[in-house]
Amino acid sequence: MASGMRAFRALAVKELRLLLRDRHGLAVLFVMPAVFILIMSLALRDAMDLDRRGTLPYLLLDEDRGYFALALGDALALRPALARDDVADEATLLARLRAGAAPFALRIAPGLSQRIAAAGQAPLVQLYLSPTAPGQARLLFAAEVRGALAAVQAEYLLEDQMGVPHEEALALRAQTDPARLNLTQTFVGAEAAAVAQPNAVQQSVPAWLVFAMFFVVLPLATSVLTEREQGTVQRLALLNLGPAQLLAGKLPAYYLLNLLQFALMLAVGAYLVPALGGQPLALGHSPLGLWLIATALSFAAISFGLLVAVAARSAVQATTLGGVANLLFGAIGGVMVPKLVMPPAMAAASVLSPMSWALEGCWDILLRGGGVRDVLPEAAALAAFGLVSFTIAARLLPRTEA
Amino acid sequence: MPALIEIDGVVKRYRDAEGPALDGVTLAIGERLIYGLLGPNGAGKTTLISVLLGLVRRDAGQVRIGGHDMDRELPAIRALCGLAPQDYGFYPTLTVEENLRFYGAAGGLAGTALAQALAFALDTAQLAEHRRKRAQALSGGLKRRLNLALALLHSPKILVLDEPTVGVDPQSRAFILEVIRHLRDERGITVLYTSHYMDEVQQLCDRVAILDYGRVLAEGTLRELIGPSGQRGYRDLEDLFLQLTHRRLRD
Numbered sequence: 319m320a321s322g323m324r325a326f327r328a329l330a331v332k333e334l335r336l337l338l339r340d341r342h343g344l345a346v347l348f349v350m351p352a353v354f355i356l357i358m359s360l361a362l363r364d365a366m367d368l369d370r371r372g373t374l375p376y377l378l379l380d381e382d383r384g385y386f387a388l389a390l391g392d393a394l395a396l397r398p399a400l401a402r403d404d405v406a407d408e409a410t411l412l413a414r415l416r417a418g419a420a421p422f423a424l425r426i427a428p429g430l431s432q433r434i435a436a437a438g439q440a441p442l443v444q445l446y447l448s449p450t451a452p453g454q455a456r457l458l459f460a461a462e463v464r465g466a467l468a469a470v471q472a473e474y475l476l477e478d479q480m481g482v483p484h485e486e487a488l489a490l491r492a493q494t495d496p497a498r499l500n501l502t503q504t505f506v507g508a509e510a511a512a513v514a515q516p517n518a519v520q521q522s523v524p525a526w527l528v529f530a531m532f533f534v535v536l537p538l539a540t541s542v543l544t545e546r547e548q549g550t551v552q553r554l555a556l557l558n559l560g561p562a563q564l565l566a567g568k569l570p571a572y573y574l575l576n577l578l579q580f581a582l583m584l585a586v587g588a589y590l591v592p593a594l595g596g597q598p599l600a601l602g603h604s605p606l607g608l609w610l611i612a613t614a615l616s617f618a619a620i621s622f623g624l625l626v627a628v629a630a631r632s633a634v635q636a637t638t639l640g641g642v643a644n645l646l647f648g649a650i651g652g653v654m655v656p657k658l659v660m661p662p663a664m665a666a667a668s669v670l671s672p673m674s675w676a677l678e679g680c681w682d683i684l685l686r687g688g689g690v691r692d693v694l695p696e697a698a699a700l701a702a703f704g705l706v707s708f709t710i711a712a713r714l715l716p717r718t719e720a
Numbered sequence: 721m722p723a724l725i726e727i728d729g730v731v732k733r734y735r736d737a738e739g740p741a742l743d744g745v746t747l748a749i750g751e752r753l754i755y756g757l758l759g760p761n762g763a764g765k766t767t768l769i770s771v772l773l774g775l776v777r778r779d780a781g782q783v784r785i786g787g788h789d790m791d792r793e794l795p796a797i798r799a800l801c802g803l804a805p806q807d808y809g810f811y812p813t814l815t816v817e818e819n820l821r822f823y824g825a826a827g828g829l830a831g832t833a834l835a836q837a838l839a840f841a842l843d844t845a846q847l848a849e850h851r852r853k854r855a856q857a858l859s860g861g862l863k864r865r866l867n868l869a870l871a872l873l874h875s876p877k878i879l880v881l882d883e884p885t886v887g888v889d890p891q892s893r894a895f896i897l898e899v900i901r902h903l904r905d906e907r908g909i910t911v912l913y914t915s916h917y918m919d920e921v922q923q924l925c926d927r928v929a930i931l932d933y934g935r936v937l938a939e940g941t942l943r944e945l946i947g948p949s950g951q952r953g954y955r956d957l958e959d960l961f962l963q964l965t966h967r968r969l970r971d
Binding site for chain 1 (some may be wrong): 799821
């Protein structure tokens with residue numbers, strides 16, 4: 319027993335030393351996710367936070383220049399999500415749209431007052447859309463324009479049809495303008511408690527963190543295959559160390575590495591991203607819950623890495639196999655494409671990816687304000703995945719060495 | 721008295737290989753011997769070593785080492801053996817001492833026993849002054865010496881050396897051969913030795929087996945194989961080797 323523990327400790331210390339001296343492997347594991355988190359958090363900042371001014375830029379061509387056209391312009395200016403850029407003529411509008419200056423444009427043709435009076439018979443305004451404009455953004459832009467038009471039409475009805483004095487009509491319009499409606503938003507987390515508004519950092523940090531932790535497959539594969547190629551595994555076999563013991567000896571070093579990744583990436587989200595102009599990552603209220611999901615995730619990632627390393631016949635095969643598997647797990651699991659925008663069938667398929675379980679576990683704490691109890695299902699699923707991967711790897715190891 | 725290593729009709733076939741790697745090998749190797757295994761590339765030398773250490777499963781035949789049956793007492797057999805594999809069996813980014821400490825502790829040594837084993841290995845391979853150097857920074861000769869030191873850590877009764885002098889300068893080669901003789905004479909260790917250097921085998925080995933295509937073509941002392949002053953028609957061991965294994969090039 320003491321001899322077994324001694325061997326385990328020797329294997330763990332050796333693995334930690336090897337890992338600490340693999341500077342390139344470490345650089346990939348820390349720099350890659352930090353850069354991804356920074357880029358994605360800053361790039362998605364506006365898309366995830368529609369309260370931010372100027373999220374959707376658009377071109378405005380006002381050929382009417384009448385009262386209602388100006389009123390429509392004012393109503394649109396109330397929408398914080400829209401950023402207006404005036405153009406002088408239709409040719410410029412089309413040219414700039416084609417050049418990608420904005421995904422949307424709005425043309426107010428002459429005679430807007432008459433067309434408002436004859437609503438339903440002729441289009442009030444014309445929308446131009448870039449084919450590259452995302453579908454959800456198109457819907458949002460159209461809804462914002464409809465809201466602004468409704469406000470202008472309300473003013474016309476009040477003043478011109480019902481004879482309400484101008485000042486009163488303006489006040490009434492302001493009350494009914496959808497942009498000014500006093501609408502509160504509450505994001506509901508665990509046990510129906512209100513939590514912080516989700517932003518790009520809350521989405522990006524866990525996603526790329528989970529992705530990066532699974533990339534331990536690269537140094538693990540190098541470690542296992544180098545031992546095989548350099549004859550160290552023969553010497554280890556002579557010491558009567560079993561396959562499970564040999565593989566278990568690798569767990570502590572990579573677990574520490576994963577925990578360090580986890581802590582550093584959370585720190586990047588909490589401190590570095592806001593320092594560069596992004597929103598800060600809110601860390602939730604359960605450090606123990608974060609540790610539990612990080613531990614289960616680490617065990618799953620290391621065991622899967624061991625399985626890939628043991629099954630592969632060369633380092634190239636291992637890195638290719640591990641890389642492709644990670645990309646697939648990431649694509650299915652909602653790392654690269656958020657599950658919210660996936661079609662229902664794809665979103666349902668995400669349950670097949672352990673990265674999805676880990677992501678949900680992280681969001682339980684970071685987004686939904688949950689605690690240890692909330693992450694138990696995801697932690698158990700990850701631990702089971704890790705156990706199955708580890709067992710298969712331990713069974714495969716003697717066969718691949720022979 | 722039974723031989724220390726008894727090999728009886730051992731057969732090993734690899735998947736997708738044309739012929740067997742070992743084809744009914746039978747050998748008996750006594751104690752306190754330096755036993756040379758000779759053969760061209762692919763003759764089966766490394767496979768035979770791997771079978772003896774239980775690193776590769778044989779398909780047929782019996783192996784007993786130190787009175788232990790391989791099928792039932794593999795851990796006991798392994799405890800008797802030290803291996804210096806053909807590839808350097810150590811971690812390049814660890815220092816000499818870290819490598820020795822790791823293998824010692826992983827094999828169950830601790831405290832004074834580990835310190836003594838470390839001192840013996842460093843002293844025997846004369847590596848004490850290089851103990852803090854990373855293995856990857858050592859010269860070819862020093863790497864071979866570290867490989868040998870690691871094989872000695874657990875006080876083996878049988879030392880298996882798979883081409884231990886490849887890529888070293890004459891001084892290091894002479895030193896390694898001297899150490900091997902010393903281990904046989906002073907510590908009673910049986911050495912199983914493979915090499916392509918005929919002169920080395922001729923001056924070092926007490927007995928020799930020549931393998932090809934997985935079969936033992938000849939076995940005995942040098943005197944038995946080539947006779948005194950080449951009485952059997954062979955000038956030397958190399959001449960015997962080339963005549964038995966033919967001169968055509970191998971993979």
